[in-house]
Amino acid sequence: MLKKKELSINMGPQHPATHGVLRLVLELDGETVVKCTPHVGYLHRGTEKLGENRTYPMALPLTDRLDYVSSMSNNIGYCVAVERLLGIEAPARAKYIRTIMAELTRIANHIVWIATHALDIGAMTVFLYSMRDREWILDLYEMVCGARLTVTYPRIGGVRCDIDQEFMDSCYKFIEDFPKRIEEYETLIDQNRIWLQRTVGVGIISAADAINWGLTGPTLRGSGVAYDVRKAAPYDAYDQIDFEVPVGKNCDVYDRYRCRMDEFRQSISIIKQCLDKLPDGLVLASEAPPYDMPIGKPRVMPGHPMGEILPGELVEEKVPFDELYSATEVPKGELGFYFVNDGTARPYRMRIRAPSFVHASVLPKLCEGSLVADVIANIGTIDIVLGECDR
Amino acid sequence: MLPVIIFIYFALAMTTLSILVITRRNPIHSVLFMLALFFHVAALYLFLNAEFLAAVQVILYAGAILVLFLFVITMLNLKAEIFTDPFIGEWPVSLAIGSSLLLLIFFTLRDFLPGPVGTYTIEMIQRETNTKILGRVLYTEYLFPFEIASLILLIAIVGAMVLAKKKS
């Protein structure tokens, strides 16, 4: 007799809609997804291990490669964490510049997100419209630091170089023009019935579930939880800036889309405030560590051999390690750095809490029971970058 | 002469295709031969001046029913079927029964008489077009059988829906 058997499909690691090298093993019953198993790790480069063998300034460029769509935010997250760990206070001007850069990056990231998300759902034109506008932001990056993708512009204790009037003018012009561009995207998809059918009521995750799964960023806020690290634990200049945290209501793909579209507008308002309020002064703290930061001796208790352990030798005492967890709100969610420091210029442990990693883990919950086409919408809505997910 | 040659071709081709349909191990290939068969049948309809029927033959049988066959067959796992013997064990018996039936038809064929020419002659059909005549016949002379047939189809549709909905 005939037996019913699920069709299992390998979506990825090479697939146009998995945003990199995510691999989903889907078990299909017709068009319905019965089981979804994500496999990650194809882009694992051992960033944490690399970080543990480099001094703090040397590990900074590694963070560019995490979420390569918004490298500036990762740099800032890393610098904020190391500043907190080493007790360095960045100058006010640097803080404002970093805030501007972080918000520009948020816009750039959400542009890539709306581009790929809309392309996955089938609206091709949005993709090209938004890529045109991302070019502008990349030009702004180029203006301040010469790089476009992997910028390494922020430094521990400030930023690499000051911004000039040309950048300011261009930035003003950008924030003036960009709202019109957002409206352009919205005219294409916002009220489109097919877009609404594809997104409303799809990929629902309730607020309690979203918190339980550890979601952050717009993915969490789409479920109506107004948790934003910029508000909950402000860093840089966010405590002096007035902005709102957009939240969704229906916990579906459409609300997360709305959240991110509203964040565009909030980011513009933040950039405008920062540009208006930008204080004068230095952009790099005087106590900022140099590139060739001396490694130094591990801080150990008297008589403790932790620094130079011989093979097979064990010690009883506890070493006074500094521990610090520092979170920043990158476009994709909460990017956390957990450092364990033994007094040298190298982190004893560098842990990166990547939002994409957490978000990718929720895919089975979102996808199981829905249709194949919704899997695509769900991958788009959680906004993952595999460089960050696999580290 | 040419029409006879063409008819012989169609008759032979249809017989061959029918045999191919039932002897293929792979049901997909059977369906493909069936498709070719339907086209030959449609061509025979054209010989009878029934172009409407020919078109409907292709639309309904080739375009809808056979596609549904194909739809179901592609979803089956055919790996085992392809390697089984295409003939069942009792095939000589079946062959005997089949050929005796064929003989019977052959002998009755001698008494075949062409029916009397009715109202709808070829000339009239050409004048009025096939579609119009067919519609008129169906909706006047044969209205009752036509309605009965549609009712039976309706029952089949309802039945299919009941069966499909049962599960959930």
Next chain:
Amino acid sequence: MTPRAIAELIQSKFKPEVAEITEFGDQVSVLVNKTRILEIMSFLRNSSELYFDYLTDLCGVDYQGRKNERFEVVYHLRSILHNHCIRIKAAIPEKDCKIDSVVRIWAGANWHERECFDMYGISFTGHPDFRRILMPDDWEGHPLRKDYPLKSDLGEAEWKGFKEVLETVERNKKYEVR
């Protein structure tokens, strides 16, 4: 609540379990025994005054050289409702390298625990889908351990997987169009 107060509350509730409370900046870590970790965690998750509904992060740390407790599993907890956070650490000896999984309390711990196992070899009992996550399934060793070699100890020799690839290429040479 301030982190200090939370730490003290935990200490008063689970007196024998709490080994140490350390503080750095405004962050407080509580080092606990791993045996009753599930109990402590469900208390933290469910008590109304703490209500740590959000597991920010879970990771392992390798303190190689310590006599008894080589590893630590670090939990970063946050309460979105009360906006306070705490760090819980559970010490794990190398010989008995396992701890109870907290996936039942926070679903988000799922992949973090898998990663922790992948990188440090710490087993999580009660985990629903316990596999490696970042490294290939047939990987040997746990890369983030401090004694994991930074450079291949094979010297000039190739990694065996690479050798297999080379052999396959050699075998398929005959199909190449020249």
Next chain:
Amino acid sequence: MDISSFYGFLGTDTTDFILRMIIMVAKIAVVIVIALLHVAYSTWFERKIIGHMQIRLGPMRVGYHGLLQPFADFVKLFFKEDIIPSSGDRPVFQLAPMIALFATISSLAVIPFFNDFVIAKNMNVGLLYLFAMSSLSAYGIILAGWSSNSKYAFLGGLRSSAQVISYEIALALSLVGIMVLSGSLNLVEIIEAQQKHWYGMYVVVQFPAYILFLICAFAETNRTPFDLPEAESELVAGYFVEYSGMRFSLFFMAEYIAMIIMSCIAVTCFWGGWTLPPVVMKALPFLAVVPGLVWFLLKVYCHLFLFYWVRATVPRFRYDHLMSLGWKVLIPLALANIVITSIVKFLF
């Protein structure tokens, strides 16, 4: 082709038969070659239009503004390696693109391009023939999906067969109103019937049917927003994911010819084919010097433009929405249209 006349002259005059056959073959060859040229340039047209809609230029390198791009593409595809999956069904795999192309290209036989130019002139069931051929093109897709032995191709084939069967019905029903009004299934007679009215185009009186027809035409040709069988973000490329080189381009040509055929049907049935409305001709008599083919092509290219425009604008439907739209909206609306048209025709 009128079979009875074919039947009649065969025995009498063989040379006449051979002569007519030669003329027929020449006509077919001319139509196919010109149609393929149109296919080549409709790809260029599409890339240019979508390019400009998406603030980019489209092909620019080969020839002036990329005018030779279709030929460059053809040369590339022709010389590409033809890869056949080792575990696929080889004969079916090779047959599938041919079925797809044959089904669409043979539809050209009954399209009246301009006054008195139809390959099969007296085909009394012209519209039915078109439906038959368009339903046949589903075979190419299903068989391609199945024989590739690839799950993505298979899913694409399944989706396509379900889609084509569903929308075939609504497509045929949306044209029944035209049949009722013109009293014929012959496309030439449909155009002539339109000329009897002052407006000269059935789109005036059959506007809802026209919209229904357009929606179904998009679905039949697997174009956005109904391009689920080849949804590149879900099924990579759907049913032709395993095809390469010339066989791939056969599918490609089939899709574009199908678009042209659908545009031709729309123009013939709703826009008066090669004719202009009598009221326009009366007002502007000098337009009579323009050959009918110009109007026909103009109308066809307007429809092709619509295909491209929609592709640049809307997202893709989901499978279940597509099915419910077809069965729950389009078919009832088409049936209602038939009933209303028949009543109105009966009363007036």
